[in-house]
Amino acid sequence: MSVSDEELDEYPDGSVKLRNPHIELMDQDILYHLALGSGSHDLVEMFRDVKFVCMGGTPRRMEMFAYYIMKEIGYKLPTGTTLMDISQYSYRYSMFKVGPVLSISHGMGTPSIGILLHETIKLMYHSKAKDPIFFRLGTCGGLGVEPGTVVISDDAIDGLGNHSYSVPILGKVVQRPCKFDKKLTRELKALADPEDPYETTLGTTMCADDFYEGQGRCDGAFCDYSEADKLEYLEGLMKSGVKNIEMESVPFAALTNHAGIKAAVICVALLNRLKGDQVCTPKEVLNEYQLRPQILVARYIKKYLQTKGRLSSFEGHGSICVKSPRRFKLVQQESQTFE
Numbered sequence: 199m200s201v202s203d204e205e206l207d208e209y210p211d212g213s214v215k216l217r218n219p220h221i222e223l224m225d226q227d228i229l230y231h232l233a234l235g236s237g238s239h240d241l242v243e244m245f246r247d248v249k250f251v252c253m254g255g256t257p258r259r260m261e262m263f264a265y266y267i268m269k270e271i272g273y274k275l276p277t278g279t280t281l282m283d284i285s286q287y288s289y290r291y292s293m294f295k296v297g298p299v300l301s302i303s304h305g306m307g308t309p310s311i312g313i314l315l316h317e318t319i320k321l322m323y324h325s326k327a328k329d330p331i332f333f334r335l336g337t338c339g340g341l342g343v344e345p346g347t348v349v350i351s352d353d354a355i356d357g358l359g360n361h362s363y364s365v366p367i368l369g370k371v372v373q374r375p376c377k378f379d380k381k382l383t384r385e386l387k388a389l390a391d392p393e394d395p396y397e398t399t400l401g402t403t404m405c406a407d408d409f410y411e412g413q414g415r416c417d418g419a420f421c422d423y424s425e426a427d428k429l430e431y432l433e434g435l436m437k438s439g440v441k442n443i444e445m446e447s448v449p450f451a452a453l454t455n456h457a458g459i460k461a462a463v464i465c466v467a468l469l470n471r472l473k474g475d476q477v478c479t480p481k482e483v484l485n486e487y488q489l490r491p492q493i494l495v496a497r498y499i500k501k502y503l504q505t506k507g508r509l510s511s512f513e514g515h516g517s518i519c520v521k522s523p524r525r526f527k528l529v530q531q532e533s534q535t536f537e
């Protein structure tokens with residue numbers, strides 16, 4: 199039996215329920231693109247304490263985020279070890295775990311993040327994690343905002359303006375609504391510091407299936423419209439409330455909502471698309487921009503852990519996946535549950 203919307207609301211213990219009756223009938227579930235499996239790994243032992251699942255495009259960004267959040271929440275690596283990429287043998291995605299935080303790269307575009315969301319939602323189910331919150335820490339093109347502005351998505355639309363994720367399933371298009379948790383987006387916005395040297399704003403995010411023509415750029419290999427057509431289109435989007443354009447928010451909002459998981463998308467604008475198409479900002483500046491969504495999410499995670507009395511209490515506690523000089527190991531020490 200599949201789980202309905204009403205039934206999803208009825209699981210007060212916070213565990214993730216799957217809307218797929220087949221999974222529990224299977225002997226084991228291989229999470230192929232994560233290089234993990236319910237038969238080959240003790241997923242409960244490895245991931246039960248996960249509370250925050252943070253995703254972003256590149257392996258490098260998500261590894262850096264893992265080290266950054268480790269510092270922010272006061273986690274210490276055992277001497278002589280580095281963080282381990284748990285999914286390294288998938289050669290697809292990278293995954294790092296620091297106590298209650300999972301940091302995973304999702305690649306580019308809706309098919310890539312869609313596959314990762316299926317497997318990560320199942321991972322949360324198998325591991326019996328409670329009420330995990332999902333974040334996407336991304337980059338985007340802004341509409342009428344200064345480069346470096348942080349945009350928290352309060353809605354997501356596809357390239358045709360649909361507020362839903364359309365997937366052809368068994369030859370028919372199935373539409374799943376895009377919904378973000380309003381309280382979570384409000385809480386994130388409230389964590390923007392007036393002293394931050396950049397704006398943090400809420401807005402609708404357009405999720406394109408392409409970086410070039412799909413986002414109305416004139417600098418792709420092909421272009422059959424004029425600069426004036428492009429500007430008319432982008433200004434129309436802006437007037438309808440669209441603040442930024444990226445490539446993953448629609449499946450992120452729709453699949454987390456379908457699974458009953460709270461989620462938010464926070465992206466930094468690399469450029470103002472009303473002023474150009476090419477990303478010509480220097481690399482060092484782009485690297486600093488990428489930190490901005492991470493800073494906001496770190497504030498949220500720290501505040502959450504503080505409320506639970508868990509901040510800076512990680513030395514010698516919790517779980518961490520580390521690469522020691524000679525072998526990989528999951529260090530499990532008195533694992534904690536975050537509820």
Ligand SMILES: O=P(O)(O)O[C@@H]1C[C@H](O)[C@@H](CO)O1
Nearest residue numbers: 254255306307336337444445
């Ligand atoms: O999280 P990232 O920075 O990868 O998000 C955007 C959307 C596409 O994946 C990519 C295009 O450059 O950047």
Ligand SMILES: O=c1cc[nH]c(=O)[nH]1
Nearest residue numbers: 337338339443444445
């Ligand atoms: O313009 C941009 C910049 C980053 N990512 C996008 O998808 N678009």
